[in-house]
Amino acid sequence: MNHFAEQIETHILSGCTYGQERAIGVEIETIIYNNDGERIPVNPCPKYSAVDVIMDIESIYRDIGAYVTCSLEPGGQVEWASQPAFNLHDIQKEWDAIDNTIKSICTENQLTIIDLALEPIYQPSDIILINQRKYKLMHERFVGVGKYGPWMMRNTASVQVNIDLLDKQDAEECGFIADCISPLATILFSNAPFINNNPTGYDNMRYRIWEDTDPIRCGHLMDHGLYGSTNLLTQYCNYILDVPVIFTTPNLSGEVGSFDGTIQQWLEITAVNNELNSKDIKTALHQIFTHERYKTVLEIRSTDRPPIGLELAPVAFWLALMEQGKTRNILLEEVSCWPLSERIDLNLKASTLDMKQSAVNGKTILQALEWLAGLVYDSLDERSERLNIESERKYIEPFFESVFSKDVFSLQTQQRFAKQNIPIKEFLLEKTTYV
Numbered sequence: 001m002n003h004f005a006e007q008i009e010t011h012i013l014s015g016c017t018y019g020q021e022r023a024i025g026v027e028i029e030t031i032i033y034n035n036d037g038e039r040i041p042v043n044p045c046p047k048y049s050a051v052d053v054i055m056d057i058e059s060i061y062r063d064i065g066a067y068v069t070c071s072l073e074p075g076g077q078v079e080w081a082s083q084p085a086f087n088l089h090d091i092q093k094e095w096d097a098i099d100n101t102i103k104s105i106c107t108e109n110q111l112t113i114i115d116l117a118l119e120p121i122y123q124p125s126d127i128i129l130i131n132q133r134k135y136k137l138m139h140e141r142f143v144g145v146g147k148y149g150p151w152m153m154r155n156t157a158s159v160q161v162n163i164d165l166l167d168k169q170d171a172e173e174c175g176f177i178a179d180c181i182s183p184l185a186t187i188l189f190s191n192a193p194f195i196n197n198n199p200t201g202y203d204n205m206r207y208r209i210w211e212d213t214d215p216i217r218c219g220h221l222m223d224h225g226l227y228g229s230t231n232l233l234t235q236y237c238n239y240i241l242d243v244p245v246i247f248t249t250p251n252l253s254g255e256v257g258s259f260d261g262t263i264q265q266w267l268e269i270t271a272v273n274n275e276l277n278s279k280d281i282k283t284a285l286h287q288i289f290t291h292e293r294y295k296t297v298l299e300i301r302s303t304d305r306p307p308i309g310l311e312l313a314p315v316a317f318w319l320a321l322m323e324q325g326k327t328r329n330i331l332l333e334e335v336s337c338w339p340l341s342e343r344i345d346l347n348l349k350a351s352t353l354d355m356k357q358s359a360v361n362g363k364t365i366l367q368a369l370e371w372l373a374g375l376v377y378d379s380l381d382e383r384s385e386r387l388n389i390e391s392e393r394k395y396i397e398p399f400f401e402s403v404f405s406k407d408v409f410s411l412q413t414q415q416r417f418a419k420q421n422i423p424i425k426e427f428l429l430e431k432t433t434y435v
Contacts, residue, residue, distance in 0.1 A: 003274060004267050005237035011281045012233065013168055015296025022164040022322075023084035025297070026091060026315045029077045029157035029305055031114040032106065037425040039122050040111060042076030042130045048109045050076035050130075056105050057098070068098060074135040075119070075127045075154030078102065084164070087383075088316055088392040095311060112429055116413075117157050117206045117304030120194035120424060124150035134256045137247045141214065148209040156206050157305040159189075161318045162297045168233060171298065173332055174322050175236070176229035178292040179221040180335040180343065181321060181372065182302040183350035186291075188369050188403060189303040189314055190353055193413035197424055200410065202353045206304050210291070211351070217243050218289045220347055227340060229332075233294065240288050241267070249283040263287065298322075306399065307409055313399035316392055320379035321372070325386075327379040337361070353408055366404075373400045 017023075032040050032053065042050045050072050061068040069081040080098050085091045106113060114120065119127070129135055135153065142149020165171040192205040210218055224239050226232055241264035247256040248266065259266045263284045270280050285295050291302040303314035321331060342360040349357045355366035363371065376396060384391045406412050417427050 002238055002241060002264075004241060004264060004271070004276060005234065007276045008237040008240070008281055008284065009233055011278060012237070012285075012294045012296060013165070013171065016165045016167050016171070018167055021086050022166060022324075023086055024088075024091070024164065024315065024319050025082050025084045025162040026095075026312070027079055027081045027160040027162070028095070028311050029073055029079045029159070030102070031077050031116065031119060031157050033112045033114055033428070035110040035112055035429065037112075037121070037429055039119070039127060040076060041128060042072060042074075043128060048111070050078060052109075053078055053102070053105060053111075057101055060101055060105075066097075068101075070098070072130055073153070073157075074130045074132075074138070075124075076130065077157050084162075087387065087389050088312055088319065088395050089390060091315065092312055092395070099311075113308065114428060115305065115308045116191055116193065118192035118195055118200075118209075119151075119155035120428060121197045122155070123196060124154045127154040129154065134247045137256070137258055141244075141246050145214045145216070146218075147212045149213045151209045152213045156209060158206070158301060159303050159305055159311065159314045161300045161303070161315050162295075163300065163318065163322050164297055166324065170324065171294070172229045172232040173328075174298050175221065175232050175292055175294065177321060177328070177332060177335060178298065178300050178302075178318070179226070180338060182220065182291040182300070183346045184359065184365065184368055184372065185302050185314075185317065186304070186350050187353055187355065187365060187408060188317075188372075189306060190408045190410040191304040191306055191413075193410045193417070194424055199414045199417065201414070202411070204351050204353050204410070207302075208351050210289070214289070217287060220291055222340075222343060222347075224290070228336070236294060240284060243287065246287050247283070249279050310399050312395040316380065316396035317376055319392070320376040320383070320396075323379045323383055325379065325382050327375050327382060331375055334361075353410055355408070370404065373404070376400075 034040055040050055041047055044051050054070050054072060057068060057070050071079050073079055082091050082094050129139060139150065139153060163174060186204055186207040190204050193200055195205055226235050226239065241262065243263050245259040245261060245263055245266045248259050250256050267276055267280060267284065292298060292300045300318050306313050321328065338360045346359055355364065357365050359365045359368040377393060380392050420427060
């Protein structure tokens with residue numbers, strides 16, 4: 001095994017709980033407009049900006065002596081990161097508090113939350129990039145290797161779920177399950193009904209954007225030759241060493257640098273006596289954008305930002321499927337039997353929001369999603385009984401019921417829009433208005 005890959009694997013496994021309870025966390029991104037239907041600027045300027053939103057959030061929390069982690073994505077999307085928690089109820093309490101804070105700031109400054117996963121009106125060229133060198137380097141890289149890099153950075157919003165790893169076997173099984181299920185999850189949680197001021201139709205647009213951003217560092221694990229759970233983590237650590245560097249570890253002033261070469265070549269320069277420091281390992285891991293990636297947790301990145309009130313549905317979904325027990329054993333046994341050709345085909349079909357398409361093993365996508373929903377419920381019931389807590393089903397049940405009785409939210413929203421016969425901007429402001 002490559003010596004650097006071994007050190008990276010050791011770093012990833014340093015976060016393992018080894019018999020203790022698994023914690024979870026979530027990062028929720030939100031696009032914000034002003035009440036005139038304009039995207040708020042990211043950088044400080046005479047208008048109220050995304051930077052101002054973050055400063056006001058931090059001021060409110062500082063005044064009450066509370067802790068909060070909010071940051072900005074490169075197009076000014078506001079990202080909130082939860083603290084690690086052992087159940088969804090604690091995350092919901094934390095989310096309710098930050099959600100109310102953001103809404104009060106929006107009300108005071110005449111802003112509107114756009115609870116979609118894709119910027120509905122404006123193109124990347126309409127949105128000034130955040131004034132940070134890291135993101136400028138990312139932009140320069142992405143415009144040369146894919147079609148949608150600027151769209152990904154400025155125009156998308158997701159929910160990223162962080163799952164604690166129990167041990168190496170758990171890490172590999174969770175990563176493999178997530179890679180198999182992610183194409184289904186991208187359809188289930190699709191919430192990108194508009195692009196360029198037009199309906200997206202059946203295009204699963206945020207998924208399409210990520211699939212054509214940077215092929216060497218994005219996509220599914222299987223796109224990079226990682227097909228099964230056996231030895232998955234070691235293969236992952238070897239894979240990332242061949243990925244080109246975008247940015248290097250920040251210096252003492254917090255400024256990142258650049259490097260023309262692979263992560264392996266960069267680490268050979270930074271290593272001292274062939275030993276890596278943890279900061280450089282973290283920098284390397286954060287330059288991989290596969291739908292699921294390893295840090296000291298497994299970060300699952302494949303779900304769109306859901307509508308207001310359903311933000312924790314993706315967390316419940318992934319928590320349930322990652323939960324060790326008889327339900328996950330059933331899931332792992334099933335996905336391990338999926339033919340590679342059908343998995344490849346499913347990844348391609350995920351670009352289209354047609355649940356009548358065939359999925360795998362004779363199921364349609366709808367049937368596969370209904371099967372997964374049953375496993376999610378079973379797993380959450382197991383958790384409730386094992387931990388002696390209130391059921392966490394309530395965070396996912398309304399979501400499942402809406403999708404299975406109507407359609408995915410991308411299509412539901414387009415159907416409502418078609419009936420109203422008003423401009424998209426007016427529809428958005430009306431849809432997301434709150435007091």
